[in-house]
Amino acid sequence: MWGKKTKQPQGSPLESIPFTTVEGHQATQPLTVFALSTCGFCRRAITFLNDSGVAYRYVYMDKLDKPSQDAVRAYVKQTFHTMLSYPFLCIGEDDYLTGFIRASWEKELGNG
Amino acid sequence: MGDAKTIDVGQFVHNVAKNKGWSLNGDTEFLQSLVEGLEMNLQRLGYLQCPCRLSWDDREKDKDILCPCVYAADDIAEYGHCFCSLFLSPEFAALGTEPVSIPERRPENLFP
Numbered sequence: 001m002w003g004k005k006t007k008q009p010q011g012s013p014l015e016s017i018p019f020t021t022v023e024g025h026q027a028t029q030p031l032t033v034f035a036l037s038t039c040g041f042c043r044r045a046i047t048f049l050n051d052s053g054v055a056y057r058y059v060y061m062d063k064l065d066k067p068s069q070d071a072v073r074a075y076v077k078q079t080f081h082t083m084l085s086y087p088f089l090c091i092g093e094d095d096y097l098t099g100f101i102r103a104s105w106e107k108e109l110g111n112g
Numbered sequence: 113m114g115d116a117k118t119i120d121v122g123q124f125v126h127n128v129a130k131n132k133g134w135s136l137n138g139d140t141e142f143l144q145s146l147v148e149g150l151e152m153n154l155q156r157l158g159y160l161q162c163p164c165r166l167s168w169d170d171r172e173k174d175k176d177i178l179c180p181c182v183y184a185a186d187d188i189a190e191y192g193h194c195f196c197s198l199f200l201s202p203e204f205a206a207l208g209t210e211p212v213s214i215p216e217r218r219p220e221n222l223f224p
Contacts, residue, residue, distance in 0.1 A: 038149025038163035040142045040196060041213050061166055069166070069224065083223060085216045086164060099213025 024055040029092030031056035135205035
């Protein structure tokens with residue numbers, strides 16, 4: 001298994017979410033992935049990030065309880081004004097990618 | 113209908129593809145991850161819910177995303193594969209190109 005559990009800073013709307021953090025080189029913006037443990041494209045996305053060596057954190061939404069799922073959904077809605085579909089990559093709080101389209105992820109992360 | 117938990121999911125997706133005239137994703141590792149995702153959903157929900165969408169944990173509310181979902185035929189016709197890329201049109205499969213995530217056809221108000 002990749003990464004380790006980390007606590008989020010106090011006051012963040014995601015502070016109760018048990019992200020797994022993967023060490024690596026820092027991207028321009030912090031990267032957060034919301035994924036499903038059962039989804040093939042999510043698995044590809046996580047493999048892609050691991051292979052790229054970038055630092056990021058992720059959580060499997062299907063492993064969270066309902067209040068945590070609601071908190072993530074509200075955060076995504078409020079921050080990115082869109083609905084959650086998987087995988088969902090937050091690039092800082094200004095940009096995101098939804099779904100795994102390899103060329104877009106390569107372009108966004110600057111290794112394409 | 114027999115006990116849902118005794119379904120052989122690998123056989124199930126094979127039968128669906130055969131009956132509908134679709135092809136299964138030719139990447140065996142990717143296909144296996146989706147079969148495992150469906151098995152996981154069967155185990156925890158009791159029904160074969162789409163592995164690429166978050167569940168309501170309520171069969172009635174999830175009924176449009178029981179595999180094969182009601183959106184699959186339209187997605188296969190338009191994009192060459194279903195939302196998960198479990199099922200492909202034979203034409204798309206013959207191209208051998210890597211499927212990528214496609215837009216979500218399920219209406220936003222049907223999501224948890």
